[in-house]
Amino acid sequence: MTRTAQRVPFLDLVALHEELHGELAEAALRVLRSERVLLGPELAAFEQAWAEAVGARFAVGVGSGLDALSLGLRALGVGPGDEVLVPSHTFVATWLAVVHVGAVPVPVDVSPSTGLWDAGALDAAVTSRTRAVVPVHLYGHPVDLDPVLDLAARRGLAVLDDAAQAHGARYRGRPVGGLASATAWSFYPGKNLGAVGDGGAVTTSDPEVARRLRSLRNYGSTEKYVHDEVGWNSRLDELQAALLSVKLRRLAGFTARRAEVARRYDEGLAGSGLVLPVTAAWAAPAWHLYVVRTPHRDALRAHLASLGVETGVHYPVPPHRQAAFAGTPAAAADLPVADRLAREVLSLPMGPHLDEAAQEHVLDAVWSFRP
Numbered sequence: 528m529t530r531t532a533q534r535v536p537f538l539d540l541v542a543l544h545e546e547l548h549g550e551l552a553e554a555a556l557r558v559l560r561s562e563r564v565l566l567g568p569e570l571a572a573f574e575q576a577w578a579e580a581v582g583a584r585f586a587v588g589v590g591s592g593l594d595a596l597s598l599g600l601r602a603l604g605v606g607p608g609d610e611v612l613v614p615s616h617t618f619v620a621t622w623l624a625v626v627h628v629g630a631v632p633v634p635v636d637v638s639p640s641t642g643l644w645d646a647g648a649l650d651a652a653v654t655s656r657t658r659a660v661v662p663v664h665l666y667g668h669p670v671d672l673d674p675v676l677d678l679a680a681r682r683g684l685a686v687l688d689d690a691a692q693a694h695g696a697r698y699r700g701r702p703v704g705g706l707a708s709a710t711a712w713s714f715y716p717g718k719n720l721g722a723v724g725d726g727g728a729v730t731t732s733d734p735e736v737a738r739r740l741r742s743l744r745n746y747g748s749t750e751k752y753v754h755d756e757v758g759w760n761s762r763l764d765e766l767q768a769a770l771l772s773v774k775l776r777r778l779a780g781f782t783a784r785r786a787e788v789a790r791r792y793d794e795g796l797a798g799s800g801l802v803l804p805v806t807a808a809w810a811a812p813a814w815h816l817y818v819v820r821t822p823h824r825d826a827l828r829a830h831l832a833s834l835g836v837e838t839g840v841h842y843p844v845p846p847h848r849q850a851a852f853a854g855t856p857a858a859a860a861d862l863p864v865a866d867r868l869a870r871e872v873l874s875l876p877m878g879p880h881l882d883e884a885a886q887e888h889v890l891d892a893v894w895s896f897r898p
């Protein structure tokens with residue numbers, strides 16, 4: 528067999544859509560035959576199903592994960608002059624959202640062993656201007672939320688968790704999404720629950736926050752041509768909502784398949800010299816990504832690519848090193864763990880459609896690497 532000819536995609540979206548093809552086509556046709564394409568029954572049905580799935584009272588569909596974070600912060604009362612604590616190691620959107628509401632992102636470095644926030648690190652960063660904290664369940668592994676919620680209660684802060692990578696993750700047995708003041712979701716196509724285009728949502732159990740979100744996503748209006756505040760146009764459309772409802776019915780099964788892939792990586796990579804992801808005792812991760820670490824990251828990545836194995840780097844440049852934040856206080860922050868992770872992390876192929884044979888090829892390719 529010519530093993531080198533095998534190509535293993537990083538995420539096989541085509542296979543996922545193929546598996547659901549009939550149901551997705553039916554949902555799309557239902558929207559095409561309906562009179563509503565925005566703020567209609569498909570959105571209402573998806574919002575209800577998503578809120579139930581994550582244990583929140585309300586879900587509000589918006590245009591993207593970035594908008595979910597921005598509108599979420601606004602709905603929680605964050606605005607100009609406020610400081611918001613954000614992790615040093617995250618996708619840049621977590622930070623962008625803070626700037627979009629006029630507030631200042633204050634980075635707090637992550638734990639070197641997990642790449643996530645240690646709640647203990649947050650206390651020292653809280654000032655009289657701190658208004659909110661944004662824990663990020665990066666790679667699908669839940670942050671230790673209870674200490675963060677305790678700190679927030681003690682210091683009067685709002686908590687908006689960024690669950691863009693954590694659909695289906697559980698923290699101490701409870702689904703992520705109903706635990707904080709509000710939770711921001713992305714339905715970017717590559718996420719564990721992905722649309723066929725952009726989409727996002729905020730979940731919350733606070734009726735006032737949900738009401739503000741519905742207004743903010745729709746020009747600051749709840750009654751046509753009456754505008755109570757300066758809103759956005761950011762709505763999850765009927766087509767995406769209908770497709771997401773189909774995919775949501777399979778989410779639990781897909782998450783279990785991801786966990787199985789992760790288990791096979793854990794087993795197959797033990798003793799390889801790579802630093803493997805750790806799962807905390809309280810966590811049932813969503814396994815959005817399976818991220819290993821090595822000082823030889825770039826060489827390993829090139830070796831895997833030469834054998835047809837697609838990998839990702841999440842993320843090669845941390846937010847504080849991005850030109851977008853040049854000249855801001857965050858750019859001058861000392862964040863050694865984030866800098867190191869950016870050099871060492873490598874995301875292996877992951878997804879519900881990565882079969883055993885393809886995964887064996889990935890494992891063989893890793894083991895054949897000589898730094």
Ligand SMILES: *Cc1c(COP(=O)(O)O)cnc(C)c1O
Pocket residue numbers: 591592593594617618620621663665689691692713714715725726727
């Ligand atoms: C994908 C992602 C976002 C942004 O979501 P979009 O829908 O792409 O705007 C925010 N935070 C994290 C952690 C993400 O992975």
